[in-house]
Amino acid sequence: MLSTTDTRTIILTGDRTTGPLHLGHYVGSLRNRVALQTIHEQYVLLADAQALTDNADDPAKIRHNVLEVALDYLAVGIDPELTTICVQSALPALAELTLLYLNFVSVARLERNPTIKDEIQIRGFGRDIPAGFLCYPAAQAADITAFRATLIPVGEDQVPIIEQTNELVRRLNRQSGRELLPEAKAFVSKTGRLPGVDGKSKMSKSQGNAIPLSASDSDIEAAVRRMYTDSNHLRASDPGRVEGNVVFTYLDAFDPAVDEVADLKSRYRTGGLGDMVLKRRLAAILREVVGPIRERRAELARDPDFVMDVLRTGTTKSRATTERTRELVVDGLGLFRLDW
CATH class of the missing domain: 3.40.50.620 (HUPs)
Structure with a gap:
């Protein structure tokens, strides 16, 4: 038994x-x-x-x-x-x-x-x-x-x-x-x-709104530029919504500087912070995350x-x-x- x-x-x-x-x-x-x-x-x-x-x-x-x-x-x-x-x-x-x-x-x-x-x-x-x-x-x-x-x-x-x-x-x-x-x-x-980068659904290969682990730096930057933020945040001086803002969701998931992200949220809510500032920060962080994975993956694929x-x-x-x-x-x- x-x-x-x-x-x-x-x-x-x-x-x-x-x-x-x-x-x-x-x-x-x-x-x-x-x-x-x-x-x-x-x-x-x-x-x-x-x-x-x-x-x-x-x-x-x-x-x-x-x-x-x-x-x-x-x-x-x-x-x-x-x-x-x-x-x-x-x-x-x-x-x-x-x-x-x-x-x-x-x-x-x-x-x-x-x-x-x-x-x-x-x-x-x-x-x-x-x-x-x-x-x-x-x-x-x-x-x-x-x-x-x-x-x-x-x-x-x-x-x-x-x-x-x-x-x-x-x-x-x-x-x-x-x-x-x-x-x-x-x-x-x-x-x-x-x-997903479109903010409409979960990140999914089939939806075409995902950033793969093999993404190039240019692919990452293009995906971040497409990210949904707040449709009413037309100018940097306008107050913006953090909730439902895909860029902030990704910053919460990947940015190790928690206090700095909290400060960015506060500034965004009150007005005075443009979307592109956030997107440039996020793109740099994602390049650091994906880059070593992409390189290691390419090395393994050769064997x-x-x-x-x-x-x-x-x-x-x-x-x-x-x-x-x-x-x-x-x-x-x-x-x-x-x-x-």
């Missing part, structure tokens, strides 16, 4: 491989992953199978971006000696656990999940929802429990997924009559979701064998980990097993 006791804090996080990562990912999760890897056991999942749920018409895009996202991970400082980086589709236990878990949740419960409801509306699926997309909470539960993860860094909008994962865990634990799987806690970044070796090593380790959990769940539920 496999042991179900594990007192370590295990982190699982990851990204859908639909395109290279951007500053929204950096603020929302990547910085935390770099910090957390030194104090906890951390797995980072390249979620290519999940990316396919609403990109089934373009699997080549998903395949290509596995390496692109892996490059971003390594470039920001995720260390494969400290963090296990793995490919979702190469871990068959995740798909098997998803199938098992779907027997313990109703379609109605999946549809009520706030995260899924919002994403369905954003994508305009109506009732033409890909089944794989609807079943995302069960698949996410499979990912989390397969690694026996207990701490999940997520955005506020993803918290309902963790709650539904724990519902499934409790159901499975009751079914087996023992604590088969641990519950997980959401770790929500103090920095909220970074808006694809190294990147592939990182993925093979991490996925091999993860396959063993997730297979042990699959066996544990099969035993706990009393399913038939063949002794080969």
Whole structure:
């Protein structure tokens, strides 16, 4: 019988491989992953199978971006000696656990999940929802429990997924009559979701309002010039709004001089501070943030064998980990097993 006791804090996080990562990912999760890897056991999942749920018409895009996202991970400082980086589709236990878990949740419960409801509306699926997309909470539960993860860094909008994962865990634990799987806690970044440069929605590759981690200095400057500020702030002498002002949102996220930013906000509210002064400051800060990442990424891209070796090593380790959990769940539920 496999042991179900594990007192370590295990982190699982990851990204859908639909395109290279951007500053929204950096603020929302990547910085935390770099910090957390030194104090906890951390797995980072390249979620290519999940990316396919609403990109089934373009699997080549998903395949290509596995390496692109892996490059971003390594470039920001995720260390494969400290963090296990793995490919979702190469871990068959995740798909098997998803199938098992779907027997313990109703379609109605999946549809009520706030995260899924919002994403369905954003994508305009109506009732033409890909089944794989609807079943995302069960698949996410499979990912989390397969690694026996207990701490999940997520955005506020993803918290309902963790709650539904724990519902499934409790159901499975009751079914087996023992604590088969641990519950997980959401770790929500103090920095909220970074808006797109247009100020109309979250930063997103598909919306064309993102600053990628590979952006050139000129790309950064062009993006900052386009940033939404306050449409009523026509002259530097006019009082301006800080709330909803994308430039100030980015300064709050990236500018280390907190007191100076507070002073800029005060001056902007009362009048006497032009938008271009703020934008020049922000562009300089973002160049300093992105520049080293971009250079490191370009260096890594010249050694694809190294990147592939990182993925093979991490996925091999993860396959063993997730297979042990699959066996544990099969035993706990009393399913038939063949002794080969």
